[in-house]
Amino acid sequence: MRSLLFFGFLAIYTWALVSYIGDCEIVIVQDCLQKEQQVERNDSAFLIGKHNAHLQLSKDFRVYEFLSKDPEAPEVYPISRELVTAVQFLRDYFDTPIAVNSVWRSHEHNQKVKGAKNSDHLTGFAGDYSFPVKPEIIALIDLEVKLQGKLFQRLLQLGVTSFGIYKGHLHIGTAKRAGAYQYDSFEYNYWSKRNSLSKGKIAC
Numbered sequence: 001m002r003s004l005l006f007f008g009f010l011a012i013y014t015w016a017l018v019s020y021i022g023d024c025e026i027v028i029v030q031d032c033l034q035k036e037q038q039v040e041r042n043d044s045a046f047l048i049g050k051h052n053a054h055l056q057l058s059k060d061f062r063v064y065e066f067l068s069k070d071p072e073a074p075e076v077y078p079i080s081r082e083l084v085t086a087v088q089f090l091r092d093y094f095d096t097p098i099a100v101n102s103v104w105r106s107h108e109h110n111q112k113v114k115g116a117k118n119s120d121h122l123t124g125f126a127g128d129y130s131f132p133v134k135p136e137i138i139a140l141i142d143l144e145v146k147l148q149g150k151l152f153q154r155l156l157q158l159g160v161t162s163f164g165i166y167k168g169h170l171h172i173g174t175a176k177r178a179g180a181y182q183y184d185s186f187e188y189n190y191w192s193k194r195n196s197l198s199k200g201k202i203a204c
């Protein structure tokens, strides 16, 4: 009887111990994963660079896709979090791959590519994208912007404040300047090199 009790107690103790260790291991692994996978960020931007190029920024995009092609780029620079959200939204909405052509630029690099002097690329708050499998999507977005359609409004809700429609790519920006860009007031910046409705000659 005593040995039965002893083995019974031992069995319960062993089970409890294994369960406890098991829980710890799971917690530790999850903690490690979270730390491992997290891209450092502040309120409005992810801080990216070659050091975290392999990390996931959103469901379909990794940091390396957003890295500057400028060989003189600093080790770390910001890219707008809303910009990543918006491009992931477009990725899901059209269910097609999106190529990220240019996001953050240094002043020197911006001059070389003839970007606007106050380009939102300088702060990492603008991105140029193309749709390699379905390039016609750019014309669709162009129409959406002109008609202020549902897709356009959804993008504004996500924080997009400027659109640029170009022959081979789409420029979207998420910079907020002195209250000029607000979803409710539908004030936004839009320019195009594809049609006569161009609102200026601003280079992206």
Ligand SMILES: [Zn+2]
Binding pocket: 121, 126, 127, 128, 164, 171, 172, 204
């Ligand atoms: Zn641009």
